[in-house]
């Protein structure tokens with residue numbers, strides 16, 4: 001197998017769109033899933049290595065790393081996509097919510113980056129150009145989110161680690177973030193919520209996964225951009 005790209009949380013939506021994109025390019029991929037969506041079987045049928053991973057515990061994170069290393073000794077890129085958009089309104093136990101948000105959005109990427117850096121370095125030594133780490137953060141890192149306080153704080157931690165890991169791993173591994181606002185709605189989103197959300201950006205559209213695919217391709221194609229966050233937010237910061 002040529003050096004694969006690792007995508008976490010690829011059973012649905014953006015992660016799945018990224019996985020299908022790379023398969024269509026003939027790029028080897030390893031994906032993680034927590035729920036065995038039918039799409040995981042489809043990815044497997046098309047050659048993806050699919051590894052179960054639940055990042056809600058330290059053991060789950062460490063077990064994933066051990067399993068991943070059984071499949072490859074080099075990685076072209078790691079894309080930290082797995083995420084839980086949870087909120088205070090749905091979690092009376094704020095302490096558990098905070099821990100869960102920090103673990104999936106900050107601790108898991110932190111431990112995985114440290115544990116897999118040698119595989120990314122192996123890629124760079126084979127190819128003589130840098131490997132990549134990409135963190136999926138969120139526009140709310142810029143301004144906070146009163147309804148998703150713990151979520152936003154955890155994504156801000158991930159944003160900060162983008163800079164730290166970029167400095168630590170340069171020049172052999174580039175580390176960047178993509179900070180989206182609305183990309184795709186959830187099926188359960190009401191018409192009222194959709195209308196309100198579309199008005200939050202200058203572009204006023206639900207852009208779809210292609211915007212993230214294009215952003216990932218841009219970062220992977222660069223041998224120079226590192227330590228930066230690519231805002232994919234339709235001009236929301238100017239509304």
Ligand SMILES: NC(=O)C1=CN([C@@H]2O[C@H](COP(=O)(O)OP(=O)(O)OC[C@H]3O[C@@H](n4cnc5c(N)ncnc54)[C@H](OP(=O)(O)O)[C@@H]3O)[C@@H](O)[C@H]2O)C=CC1
Nearest residue numbers: 009013014034035054055056082083136180181182183184
């Ligand atoms: N969609 C959007 O408009 C926006 C997305 N983003 C960011 O982009 C990325 C992709 O977004 P989107 O596709 O909507 O993500 P989803 O909300 O669909 O979640 C992606 C995957 O993360 C997995 N996941 C959640 N918790 C865990 C866990 N504890 N362990 C392992 N896997 C877990 C889910 O697995 P399971 O299938 O088992 O639930 C799911 O398949 C995320 O980082 C998100 O924060 C940022 C702004 C806007």
Ligand SMILES: Nc1nc2c(c(=O)[nH]1)N=C([C@H](O)[C@@H](O)CO)CN2
Nearest residue numbers: 083084085180181182183184186197
């Ligand atoms: N893990 C997820 N994170 C986020 C999602 C999502 O569905 N899953 N959705 C959003 C919203 O689209 C927001 O950007 C606009 O209201 C944010 N993060």
